Amino acid sequence: SLKMTASTVPVLLLAILVGAASGRDVITSCNETSSSGQVLLRIDGLGTFEAVCVQRHRLFGDGWLVIQQRVDQSEDFYRNWAHYRAGFGRLDKNFWMGLERVHRLTSAEPHELAVEIDVFGEYKYARYSSFAVGSEAEKYVLKEVGNYSGTAKDALTVQRGRAFSTFDEDNDLDENKNCAIRMAGGWWFVNSCSGCSLNSNYDGSAPRMQWIYGQITYSRMMIRKTLL
Template structure:
């Protein structure tokens, strides 16, 4: 059992806009004690020093909670477009990140997804490791009540739905 002391992303009330450009996602934004993105450069530094495990805690508006743990989580440097490596799922939320494994990071002004017909980051107004487009959007649009839609903060494989989440938090810790 690990202690997850390093929070890398948090959404709780929509007070921070996650519809940001490449530079903002690179450097990070928001407030560490509230809603924020730690920054892709920092993610690279943290995950390149030693192997990291990722835990994602989430809650729906009806109070239901779920989690996902990944025994391997790493982010490449900027020259790799912050390529995501994630595997080793366990938990009760469903493995929504598997769809994003080995994807490059995209923002509305930097389209690196695998969908040649559109920019997923522009469509969903957020930065993420979009494939074509996503099975989870922790950085999607926040809504203050339960709604169903692709554009919201979601974790699709939790009950196979696009129901918006009340909160989501991504945390990492070094693995042994």
């Protein structure tokens, strides 16, 4: 079960009651609305929270839920396990939706993943036909990464089967170093700690966020229920 305390629940999650009292419709999937932007999303067992949907995407269409976004350096992504589990940040800027939420969604129904990045001013994307994250007992392992397509290189397939790591929860397979400390952010790290880490430093200082490429100035990860 998901355990949270006042000291570990990020500010983002404390807005639940305010949003729920606003009279807006509560949805269980971005497929249930035609609206882009902030919505109220409900996950069984986790309650209702603020989230971001993307509709009418020029490449990917409708029904996408944003699970990670980086647009500037105003948010610190060098966070502990509790924060990555629960989620943190500002929905209008930089945020991480939370591993427990992603796990509940992707384990309940099949999902696909789209990753968008900006590299030296050039837009690139990577799309995966399936995506699933394991439970906290499984260390939020990257359980499923499907077929790749896109203009960004495939950086995620090699990380399939890797557990999630943070500076206080070292689950990578390298006994000599903690990749989350070395890369200044939580991620599903391979032994070399390199290749892909979208939660590392934004400002260009090492270790900087990367998707094989360095010098990324924007990232967004989105999931969608697989359309049958």
